[in-house]
Amino acid sequence: MSKIKNLISRARPSSVPVIYVQHLFGDRFGITIDGTPLGEIHQAIAPLADDVVIRKTTPDSFLGTNLDGVLKDKGIEKLIVSGFQTEFCVDTTCRRAFSLGYRVVLAGDAHSTYDSPVLSAEQMRQQLAYVYSFWFAKVAPSEDISF
Numbered sequence: 001m002s003k004i005k006n007l008i009s010r011a012r013p014s015s016v017p018v019i020y021v022q023h024l025f026g027d028r029f030g031i032t033i034d035g036t037p038l039g040e041i042h043q044a045i046a047p048l049a050d051d052v053v054i055r056k057t058t059p060d061s062f063l064g065t066n067l068d069g070v071l072k073d074k075g076i077e078k079l080i081v082s083g084f085q086t087e088f089c090v091d092t093t094c095r096r097a098f099s100l101g102y103r104v105v106l107a108g109d110a111h112s113t114y115d116s117p118v119l120s121a122e123q124m125r126q127q128l129a130y131v132y133s134f135w136f137a138k139v140a141p142s143e144d145i146s147f
Contacts (some may be wrong), residue, residue, distance in 0.1 A: 003110035003142045004082045005045050012048075014147035017074055020053045021061040023089055059085075059092040068100060078103040080145055081137070083108035087124050094137045104137035107145060 008018050022098055047053055054067045061067050071079070079102050083090050090111045097104045108129055113121045129139045 001042060001044050002110065003107065005084055006044065007080065007107060007110060007142050008019065008045055008143065015146045018047070018051050020047050020051060021067065021093070022053055022055050024055055024057055027096070031109055046083050059130055060096050061086040061093040062096045062100065071102070078105065080105045080107060082107040082142070086111050086113035086121070086128055094132070100138045105145060106132060106137045106139045107142040108139040110142045
């Protein structure tokens with residue numbers, strides 16, 4: 001969380017828009033977290049009044065949302081991505097952004113996940129960085145990302 005908080009604190013003084021994507025699950029799994037503490041954005045990185053919050057119900061932050069329109073309206077061509085869950089939301093969103101023509105930078109130390117029965121969280125992060133070294137995004141440590 002501290003790496004994401006640091007990215008946000010460096011983006012704002014540079015007038016770089018901070019856009020939050022809030023995952024609320026959906027009826028596909030029979031669960032909803034909308035309106036519950038689990039569905040809230042953590043207070044350590046809470047949005048400010050002028051920040052945009054996009055609400056989604058799939059791993060793809062563009063699917064069924066106005067994210068692409070918001071980015072185009074703001075003239076944004078490069079995305080710096082961080083967040084949770086590496087192998088689902090982070091990966092799907094980075095790949096979709098690349099396919100839509102955005103330049104994508106993944107903050108390599110500012111995304112996370114849980115261990116799975118197949119791979120540890122760290123192995124998933126390393127696998128994503130390896131794949132992205134060929135396609136989809138530039139992976140960089142958060143402290144090396146400039147605004």
